[in-house]
Amino acid sequence: MVKKREINVQDNVISVITHNNEDYISLTDMVRAKEGDFFIEHWLRNRNTVEFLGIWESINNPGFNSLEFEGIKNLAGLNSFSISVKELVKKTFHRIRRN
Known part of the structure; x- marks a missing residue:
C-alpha cells in the first residue's frame, strides 16, 4: 500500500x-x-536524464507508455527540446484502473 x-x-x-x-x-x-521549476526543466532536457527516467519507469511502473516515451527520448538533447514534468507524465504514464 x-x-x-x-x-x-x-x-x-x-x-x-x-x-x-x-x-x-x-x-x-x-x-x-x-530554485523553482527552471532547474527541473533544464535537467529534463538532458538526454542522459531522459534515458535514465525511461529505464527507471520501465522497470518500476507497469503503466509506463514506452512507445510514447521513445519519441520523447529521440528529441532529448536537441537544442529545441524542452519538456515539463507535467507534460512528461501526461504523455508517458497511464493510470491503472483498480476494481
Whole structure:
C-alpha cells in the first residue's frame, strides 16, 4: 500500500511516499523549493536524464507508455527540446484502473 505524506523542511513542503516500508522523498519538491521549476526543466532536457527516467519507469511502473516515451527520448538533447514534468507524465504514464 502506498502512503503519501508531507514534511516541512525549512518552511518548504516536501512530499514523501512510503511503498513497501520504504520512503521516497520528492527530489522535484526539494529542487522547486530551492530554485523553482527552471532547474527541473533544464535537467529534463538532458538526454542522459531522459534515458535514465525511461529505464527507471520501465522497470518500476507497469503503466509506463514506452512507445510514447521513445519519441520523447529521440528529441532529448536537441537544442529545441524542452519538456515539463507535467507534460512528461501526461504523455508517458497511464493510470491503472483498480476494481
